[in-house]
Amino acid sequence: AASTTADAGDGPIVHLFQWRWESVAQECAETLGPNGYGAVQVSPPQEHVVLEGEDYPWWQDYQPVSYSLDNTRRGTRDEFASMVRSCRDAGVKIYVDAIVNHMTGTGSAGSGPGSDGSTYQKYSYPHVPYGDGDFGDCRSDIANWSDPEEVQNCELVSLSDLDTGSEHVRDTVAGYLNDLVDLGVAGFRIDAAKHVPAGDLEAILSRVDEVPEFGGRPYVFHEVLEGGGPESIRPPGYTHLGDVTDMGYHSRVGAQIRDGQLAGVLDTVGGGMAVDSDQAVVFIDNHDTQRSDSSISHQRMGERHTLAQALTLAQPYGTPKVMSSYRFDSDAQGPPSTGAEDGNPAGAITAPTECGADGWYCEHRGLNAMPTFTTAVGDAPLTERAEDGQERIAFDRGERGFAAFNATGSEWTLSAPTALPDGSYCDVANGTVGAEGACGSGAYEVSGGEVHVTVPADGAVALHTGALCTGG
Ligand code: LAG
Ligand code: CA
Missing domain, CATH: 3.20.20.80 (Glycosidases)
Structure with a gap:
């Protein structure tokens, strides 16, 4: 500008x-x-x-x-x-x-x-x-x-x-x-x-x-x-x-x-x-x-x-x-x-x-806390990580975020590769992130460059490095 x-x-x-x-x-x-x-x-x-x-x-x-x-x-x-x-x-x-x-x-x-x-x-x-x-x-x-x-x-x-x-x-x-x-x-x-x-x-x-x-x-x-x-x-x-x-x-x-x-x-x-x-x-x-x-x-x-x-x-x-x-x-x-x-x-x-x-x-x-994802990933590039037909996709944003979206009437359970570092991440699409890293919704583990998540029907899962689950 x-x-x-x-x-x-x-x-x-x-x-x-x-x-x-x-x-x-x-x-x-x-x-x-x-x-x-x-x-x-x-x-x-x-x-x-x-x-x-x-x-x-x-x-x-x-x-x-x-x-x-x-x-x-x-x-x-x-x-x-x-x-x-x-x-x-x-x-x-x-x-x-x-x-x-x-x-x-x-x-x-x-x-x-x-x-x-x-x-x-x-x-x-x-x-x-x-x-x-x-x-x-x-x-x-x-x-x-x-x-x-x-x-x-x-x-x-x-x-x-x-x-x-x-x-x-x-x-x-x-x-x-x-x-x-x-x-x-x-x-x-x-x-x-x-x-x-x-x-x-x-x-x-x-x-x-x-x-x-x-x-x-x-x-x-x-x-x-x-x-x-x-x-x-x-x-x-x-x-x-x-x-x-x-x-x-x-x-x-x-x-x-x-x-x-x-x-x-x-x-x-x-x-x-x-x-x-x-x-x-x-x-x-x-x-x-x-x-x-x-x-x-x-x-x-x-x-x-x-x-x-x-x-x-x-x-x-x-x-x-x-x-x-x-x-x-x-x-x-x-x-x-x-x-x-x-x-x-x-x-x-x-x-x-x-x-x-x-x-x-x-x-x-x-x-929920999805806006924290936007800020955390900044301008990190998008890399597609999974797809199931037209209606289900998952992608990384650099090494800072992973998100999955499911436009069907049933849950989508997937394992996908991710560049996120190993750790336990709050799902910011479904919950807020409380003080001291307590997740308002579930947390997901990233281990060895892979993540396993369950995406709700007509819903999303989103994990990022600014919302690590440290509060149990
Ligand atoms: C916008 N963006 O560029 C706004 O987002 C939009 O909501 C505004 O129109 C428009 N420009 C003017 O600021 C809205 C309504 C119009 C309304 C207008 C003025 O969408 O429908 O017009 O605000 O209140 C209304 C009547 C017209 C009439 C006019 C003047 O609908 O029929 O001619 O008032 O009396
Ligand atoms: Ca004018």
Whole structure:
């Protein structure tokens, strides 16, 4: 990555989609830190529209009204700041989903008070302040998705498109990012980056401060969907400004695992991906794809989805991002909610988040300490060690890790060669690793370059040199 942004930190990212700040704080301390996550991607923290008439859809967040951090659906500014500190204390960074391309659309509430009470209407946000002149001249929807002019200067689903070429807009957006950095936020997902010219993003990011606690520039990854047109509106057009999301991983690998083609996954990640491994953020699904192709999601795949995310954490391509979401019956459905409440006009979210209750899936919990595998193996190369049809594979990652995956309905017992040193290893796919090397699940012996494991149906086994079983 360029000098304007930092490299990906240690450990995978987990997207706690729509989680309240206080729930994220608790999860960092109790689950994410101990199990090896490096960062949480949180939902957008800025003041957003409130669409009561549409029953508070999740996508309210993607229509900013101002950059106030107070009184979003997920909590107050103080709760946000305290979450950042709690997570930092647990060794987990906060990455903010930053909306820099646009403000609000027309929709069911074309004007009104936002979640923090600021008045607005499309092209007018006095609390920021932004006025009509801060938006581009093209005031219609993008029609030709291969034309950079349209993709970057016209409107994405009717959202008022900021003139990111202007000094005022650049300063204001950078001011928002710096407010977050001052609170300790260590990175950003740049929402709809494809719709902002790379030069504009570079100008904004060059104004962003170093993160005090982490001593460096924030980590940045850009949401750039694949598509037609020149490089300037495709993933390679943004890699000089940080990492990019690789949607091809979702669509190809996600589908392969859904269909039980695990052996094929190794070919896919072995070559022909959109960008270099160290510039890609990869995921099985995200909050958009869950809705555009729901066949690749926990809701549809169940345990197979857990396997898919575990395999994503074990394979060598990209920085893995784990999805953690909630059950939904319609695309727009907001998070499990107690309805509108005093002090939280946007429809309060059940708090604290109760995994398994009210529809919160908490997919990351089912991965146990698998994120420690990702960090332990680093960039060690993949060597295939066993295969049983398309649906069962096992591989080493250098001399640091061994993992086996089984996409069938019955257990897979195998003996395989491995480069792991002799020893007793915790199975991090099925258990946490406790203090003093006590394994939360079983342990497996490696002896004389061989290992014998039993992989659960639609499950995984993962061993690595950072989780030796020493506590009995
Ligand atoms: C993204 N990445 O680049 C987000 O991941 C994606 O979730 C956002 O769309 C999009 N870019 C804009 O930030 C979401 C929903 C849209 C929703 C939009 C704004 O997927 O469906 O649009 O957020 O809330 C909605 C209506 C549209 C309407 C628009 C403006 O669905 O019909 O035109 O609001 O009123
Ligand atoms: Ca734009």
